[in-house]
Amino acid sequence: MSEPEVLRELGPLEAFLASVSDAPFLALDTETSGLDPHKDRVLLLQVGTATRQVLVDAAAVGPEAIRAIFDDRLIVMHNASFDLKMLMATYGDAAGLRSARVGDSQTCEQLLRNGRRSDVVMQGYSLKALAERYAGMELDKSIRQGFYGIQSLSELSSTELHYALRDVEATWKVFASQLPELERDGLTRVAGIEGAAAPAFAELELTGFPVDVDAWGSRLAEARGRSESTRRALDWEFREVADRDLFGGSTLNFDSDEEVLEALGRLGIRVQSTRRDALMATGHPAAAAVAAHREQQKIVSTYGESFIALAHEVTGRLHPRFKAIGAQTGRSACSEPNLQNIPSDSSFRSCFRAAEGRVLVTADYAGAELRILAEMSEDPVFSRAFMDGLDLHAAVASRLFGRRVDKESEPELRARAKAINFGLAYGMGAGGLAAQLGIPEREAEQLMQAHFRAFPRIRAFLEDAARQALRRGFGETMAGRKLWFTDMRRDGRDEGTLTRIAKNMPIQGTNADITKIALARLVRAFAREGLKARLVNMVHDEIVVELPEAEGEAGAEILRKEMIAAGAALLRKTPVEVDVMTSPSWTKG
């Protein structure tokens, strides 16, 4: 085996790029010294096609090499956001990665397999697995361990360099095989959306969400105080039926459902579950005390030490992992920590503060899912309400209850309509609606009937979505993202659950499509306008950006404009509204 050549200058790289200029796309891979862009770096760049690849010493070249590679070409990576994140950290803004044209063989595979049996059976979406399936190539991923912790390329063996080249070859072949399949399944557009959003997800992870660790600690201490007090209340409520420890507290473990149910039973309270609503429905103070304590414990445990310990030792910020396709609907997911389930009141949210001299701009789509439902169903009342800029829940309430309803005069009726809009739209039953509204089931039943009479298009659309899922075997969003139902019974999901998923997926998934289009447009717009704005969080229909105070106004306008444009790209008839707020800290939408 000959020693692969490692390029160290721009000239030879440009010559190589010229020699493959006929290729419809190039594949790119990197080898890094580790996974943390704030501690590790790119060591090696590999770029090429199925037949020709080169290696580039990452330390020997500058951002102009990255620009030369990307240069408005389609560049395909496997799990693109990781490579982009490392490249952004290594080469900075001058590399122009925020305007890159990107394809991602990993997300493409997720799009192709979404809900299909192979999605379940296949061992993940690793390049190794796909290379085997698509190209019959054997990749030995253990070789990659050899790169971690090394200081320079000279430590790499010729074997390791050959393996690095094979990863590019495999990525190219996999993507080339995926292209006709994407075309066949009508997924080309959404594959483009996912690729375009990859730089945005890279930026989200790289930049991180700025958090005031001291302020967080104070909020946590307050929550602990409340937790101690709810605990004392519990000890009192259960004093007759629990043993005491040395300090007079009860020895009951209130985190154990079994023990709690048993103890409640000894107090004469029969309840089937320790869910909050079940406890509250008993009307017993001891049950309410359990619910109150659990609420505090949830805060202390989920948003406690382990959460804030994730603040990065170098940046002091939270750098979560975003899964671009985290749900079968197409939604993203976030972990370590999850920044998509921070309590919505201001207690913890206000601890997310922009760095000195900067501000946060928070922008969220107003009523996104209901606008999508209006667009897809073409229901005249829903559509008219949005076109006229009306309050939809109030409009629906007026129609349902036969009199004028607005937020101020009839908050109760409006709240009912809101619960109906959100619940019934996705197949909630009369029982669920009754529980939600605290009304008898008979009344809920009548409310449902009235809703379906008043909005026949909503019902027809949802039932059609369920029917199509069974007949065609898949549901789809407005961008063509699909979820296959043919193999979903395997998960032991019953017919009812499947129809509800079928009703919900096009709506939730279209929302995800729109937000991803917006993310992609935003990073490009910020780069184009030369702003120092950075994406720092996204929560399904909300995007948070951090930028210098002086850029605040311009940045806020770009956010509004690009998010609205993203909505209009899919919703042709229904107007989209975006609420934008600028503040030193994260504010509730």
Place this chain on the structure above:
DNA sequence: ATCTGTGGCGCG
């Protein structure tokens, strides 16, 4: 000592 599944609950 770890692993897996479950119930519960934070968010959209």
Place this chain on the structure above:
DNA sequence: AAAGCGCGCCACAGAT
């Protein structure tokens, strides 16, 4: 009081 959908994280329980 198993059912409106989608996540991730916590603690428990039962297993290895």
